Amino acid sequence: MWIRIRKGQLKGRKLVAKDVKSKPNLDRILNSDIGYMDLKIIRTSLDYHQQIQNKLYVMIRQLGPPTFFVSFSSAEHLWDPLMHALRDIKQNTTRPNTNELDENEPSSLIRNDPVTCVRYYRSRRDALHQLISHDHKYYGELTDHFYVTEFQNRGSEHEHGLLWIKSAPIYGQNTNIEVEQFVENYLPTNSLLLASELRVLQHHCHTKSCRKRANSNCRFNFPIPPMEATKILEPLEFDSDKTKEHAKLIFETINNTRYSENDTFDSFLANLGLVQIEYIHAIQCTLNRTTLLLQRKPVDTWTNNFAKHIPGIWIANTDSQFVLE
């Protein structure tokens, strides 16, 4: 067995070669944290994640609750500068005389050159971070941030982050109306604001990862009920069979109906045969935690939340949510 222990300490003294020469000593070291100290610098190790998690806890303790949770995914095939770079690299190496691209080429170019894709993603991401930091129109005045990068199974890079915004309202300290108005300024879930190619990127399609168990609901809670206005809803217990029927009707309807841009919230409610108080009450009875539902037209029941100005500059799927608790 090979282990690497550098600058380690064992019961207050420095580790030396003889400490790992005998089997009982080696077992003792491996059964304690000291044998794994160096793994802290390896990104996939538990120790590394523990370290990052601790850093985040310290930030929350010092700064208070973050304001927004954000995610930025990759869409390599839509990023022209990247695709040009991948083609140039390929032509200069393996296919010097070919300009014709077959239909499959974008995906094969991306698959065959992950290093260029990651380098491009990081440049694009850094530019986005600069914009978010300096231009307050995206999320407000950024005072601090915490980002983590992850890779999907197919190897595509994406990022999750927490943003702290100066003078942002805090749920429980400010009134619900203050929170709702603040959120509506930055997160209007209205896909009609987006160009058609960007709307597709914001459309949620169920995947295997949506359901942890065969019969469970989508863990991202799609489809999301339309709302006339942004509202914080507290969970309630079902108080009657009638409310259960209303909830069943609402979710069956939004699951099975394709709404158009012309469908209004009022027409949606009229078709359900419910008044607004019954509708909100039934939704509250399906919640298991306090939830902020954004103003949403029927056409956007499958649109994931986004910050107003981000999809147009990021040009890939993005998600932004206000952090309630």
Ligand SMILES: [Zn+2]
């Ligand atoms: Zn889903």
